[in-house]
Amino acid sequence: MKTRRFTMAQALIQFLRQQYVERDGREHAFFAGVLGIFGHGNVAGIGQALQQNPDFPYILVRNEQSGVHLAAGFAKGSNRLRAFACTSSIGPGATNMITGAALATINRLPVLLLPGDIFARRNVAPVLQQLESTATQDIGVNDCFKPVSRYWDRIYRPEQLVTSLPEAMRVLTSPSDAGAVTLALPQDVQTEAWDYPEALFEKRVWLIRRPEPDRVSLTRAIQAIGRAARPVVVCGGGVLMSEASEALDKFVKLTGIPVAETQAGKGALAWNHPQVVGAIGATGTLAANRLALAADLVIGIGTRYSDFTTASMTAFQNPEVRFVNINTAEFDAYKVGAVPVVADARIALEQLTAALSGFHVSPKYAAEIAGLKAKWDAEVDRLFHLNNPGKPAQSEVIGAMWQASGPRDILVSAAGSHPGDLHKLWRTTTPNGYHMEYGYSCMGYEIPGAMGAKLADPSREVFVFLGDGTYLMMPTEIVTSVQEGVKIIIVLVDNHGFASIGSLSRSLGQEGFGTRYRLRDARSGQLDGEPIAVDFAANARSLGAHTIQAANLAELKAALEEAKAQTRTTVIVVETDTSVGVPGYDAWWDVAVAEVSERPGVQAARANYELARKRERHHL
Ligand SMILES: Cc1ncc(C[n+]2csc(CCOP(=O)(O)OP(=O)(O)O)c2C)c(N)n1
Ligand SMILES: [Mg+2]
8 A cells, every 4th residue: 555654734734626516527535725823733744734834825814713614604605615714723713613613514605613622642741732531531621512513523543644634524425414524633644654555645636415205205395385385485595505495486487486595595586586586584575474374375495493583483384284305405495394305405495396287376465475565665765765864874874785786796795783674675786696594693703704715705795783782792803804814794783782682672561671881880880871982993904904984874985985995895984874774574482581570661671572472383
């Protein structure tokens, strides 16, 4: 057997460079490079290996967590066909990646995590940053990655790479199992040499499969659709990952079935497609929610049925409602008692279209869909043009951003009050033009996630809708965006705290307690003093961004044009009027209210809550 002598870290990097993927006859390298931060736990191993591979990109990030977010954003923007590996030192550098790992796994996005680990040799333990246990020596902080990884391994000996790496690739390239893959790398083992089989470093092409549906399940799905009077498609992120937009377009044009969108699936079809009725669920449009309410058949495609999508199991109230689920993951296909079609979305849709050539929804239902859609479009126009005196309303900021963006541009966001507003209002024209991380809804994802989306397709302008709370949590990847020349446009909406959780708190009778950015008042002892003055523009400028302060809607529109002409990451700061919000449209989200309280507001909220919960259903 021909062998090559490498350190474990060198072998690992050499292997990553040779991994390719193929789908629909197109083939390309899977890994775009490595992101990370060096410390004593990886500098001599992975760091040394990367140095001797200068044509395999290494991007120095500012925080290991945001590094993983960047990797997740890149994988999402690439429809999971490409990925980054993330390297960290041991201890805090490693555990910083856990939030990113959870985000990637929940959103089913492939990221390869390579945390450094404590000495396998053990004789010098406890090393700096080592977690000790009185019960075992076989434990460390990297064990915390286990529940948030789809595959987890620790490489105690250099030769273990040979069996571990193919498993890691199987999971990373799986259409149903993709998520975070963690290979914990003890710092001494990273530097140990071994004679690796040459075959490990040969080019390997992983087929990203398009699984075909089982014939019986498909027939049952066809029969269920053929019988339906009020079918609705719930379009999830799997439609985008499968690049099934065209197939979905054909299917719904043929059948007249309306398409409601989850956060992850929004934009698979253009907003003005005749069948698209927009967002569904807790943050849904009136059109989609009304259709869902009375639907007798829900065709869930590539969706996990999160509580936002099902409005905490209240969205579908027709007593006869049944489900057909098309999903590559058996786990998701079987949810809500559905006819499970375990298959690739594009393949399944093509087969359904071929089989349902005689099917079309009734003219009455078609007219109802068209009427609801027209009403919704008018509602969005109204919210975009409120002519709010003084500071703009958030919906006007969204309208201005939408007007400034081109049809191929990308909108990125993750947490705050705006994901709900954007889900309803943003008018996506091109697939992947709406990039909302709403599986983990993680504050701090937005800036690195947007960089990932930009790296996935540099030809598209990327706009970020960012809250002041999120900005204060994780602004520092702006420095990395300057370092790498990855330009994004950030619209930082300053509303002095958490508008989202603030209004949730008020709806629970808690008066926004602890959600405003205010000074502690000497007399009350509470956080209800003067607003805290943070100069966001100066802060962003200090990190290297071009910054613009916009005082009103006209200035925001001018700033957006200026930002588009910039080559550098640009941060536009705008204050909004928090008194004007986007309403909910027959929406409900289950957030449990205190069962006993001395506050009448909480007692009233609890009474409403108990009533509302009665609408929650089991779909068995
Ligand atoms: C990491 C993290 N911590 C906490 C939360 C809970 N949370 C959701 S939105 C939000 C407030 C966000 O504030 P901001 O970015 O200013 O947006 P706004 O609510 O004002 O629109 C919080 C604390 C979260 N989603 N992510
Ligand atoms: Mg805020």
